[in-house]
Amino acid sequence: MTKFNAKEETDNIIEFIRNYYQKYSLGGAVLGISGGKDSAVVSALLVKALGKENVVGLTLPCHSIETDKNHAKLISDFYEFRLFDFDLTKIFDQFKTNIDTLYSDLKETDVKNADINLKPRLRMASVYYFAALLTELEKKPYLVIGTSNKCELYVGYFTKGGDSVHDISPIADFTVEEVIEIGKYLQVPNEVLFKAPSDGLSHATDEEKLGVTYKEIASYIEEPERVEESARNKIKIFHQNAFHKFTTPTYKRD
């Protein structure tokens, strides 16, 4: 990691959020609280920028590991913002029941990829639902806040139409290590800040699934030559394959 001033960057992000809210007369912020460091850091930034009364976190379990919900609670208690639990399990199961009426004998491998990406899409739909509802109930516009960091974005480790859909993106220009530095400065509880990143949907960590570490991705972004060859090649391919997630090819007449 090159020289990084956590205090200065934190102040700048807070100012960025505050300016945007003032410019468009916005009110509140909703975000999914996964129990991981990214959403913890972002919620801390939002509380500083907008005040705790204007921040609403959601836990969105979907056949999920209970620990994540406890970590989310730890964060909302620490920064004193409201946290609602919106369990997606029954909604997901109803979706699957619908699928089973059309396809009666699907194998686990047939639906694996479809199932994995359905969950973040249901989460996105839920966070936007709350943003619209809170906007009405509290008579001030709520936005959906993104929690993607630079490393995840670089390798396309997100779901198109899922966590990639949000209204403002505060930490997308920071690598995982930089987000941790910001988190230290904001005193994010260590249990959350130093937990191995995982989507909470499977039992493997992100790094196990990717086959490269976030540190390697961060190094690659700064200076590809510093990363050993096999990791370098993997990251390069991930990045190329992610291209379609950022842009929609559109026919234009001459």
Add this chain to the structure above:
Amino acid sequence: MTKFNAKEETDNIIEFIRNYYQKYSLGGAVLGISGGKDSAVVSALLVKALGKENVVGLTLPCHSIETDKNHAKLISDFYEFRLFDFDLTKIFDQFKTNIDTLYSDLKETDVKNADINLKPRLRMASVYYFAALLTELEKKPYLVIGTSNKCELYVGYFTKGGDSVHDISPIADFTVEEVIEIGKYLQVPNEVLFKAPSDGLSHATDEEKLGVTYKEIASYIEEPERVEESARNKIKIFHQNAFHKFTTPTYKRD
């Protein structure tokens, strides 16, 4: 409408789709068939570009009007592509039940906007589910195809995280009138081609809800002065307010 060569544009769009599929070794196409002209025209283009065996349409009713499903069937029969019915009503209702456990006394006006936008988001999640499932079952990559036209996009008449999420966009550069010209050339059945555009979610047409006609929007895009003042001002405001749907403000360090 300025001079428009429907045959030439149709050929160009077909070539665009075919080239993109060849370049990335893609296989099939999934799209929601609403029963309106946009999805009818796009499905016709896809059948010509990829062959009917590679096109799958979905009806995605959600407390919807039955007529739309009949019109969708008319289109899939006419162009001979597969059509599956995936009814979202129970999924939507389960979602609402979840909300009611958190908020016990919501009024109709509190949830109106949230409900309206939840439906296209559930539709998006469904179309992507089928794309991933069909990719596995048929061992060839399926993409999700967008059906937005230039007028809808211009005034922001779409749901962020809903119909705006797709993998390729064939008619986004054409106004409603131009899409109709392409539809005539492709022999889209008149019942569908000349039906008043509606989202099928409420009983009002798009134009009633917008308070301007698509013809006025098309004229405005070409030459604002041609549109009378009150419509012109409305369209201008819609366009300005839609800006946030196209871009996500992201903090970047200096």
